[in-house]
Amino acid sequence: MNDTDPQHSRTGGHQRPTISAQDARGGEIILRTRRRRTIFIAGLVGFVLLAVVLALAGLV
Structure with missing residues (x-):
């Protein structure tokens, strides 16, 4: 495991599900x-x- 990998360092080694764009x-x-x-x-x-x-105060 790479300690500089942000995905592993933030989640404690557990991968989160990936959502496509x-x-x-x-x-x-x-x-x-x-x-x-x-x-x-x-x-x-x-x-x-x-x-x-804001509408009642006359600011809009």
Whole structure:
């Protein structure tokens, strides 16, 4: 094992699944855990609330 190989040093020697460039550009959002879904939806709600507050304040 090469100690300078970033893939092995970051993951402790375990390889992560490789995603092809075509699959990565697919635009599909994969939220596998409840925590990730909650964070994603909270971010969307926060963005909408920010837009509403800025619109009401006359800044947009």
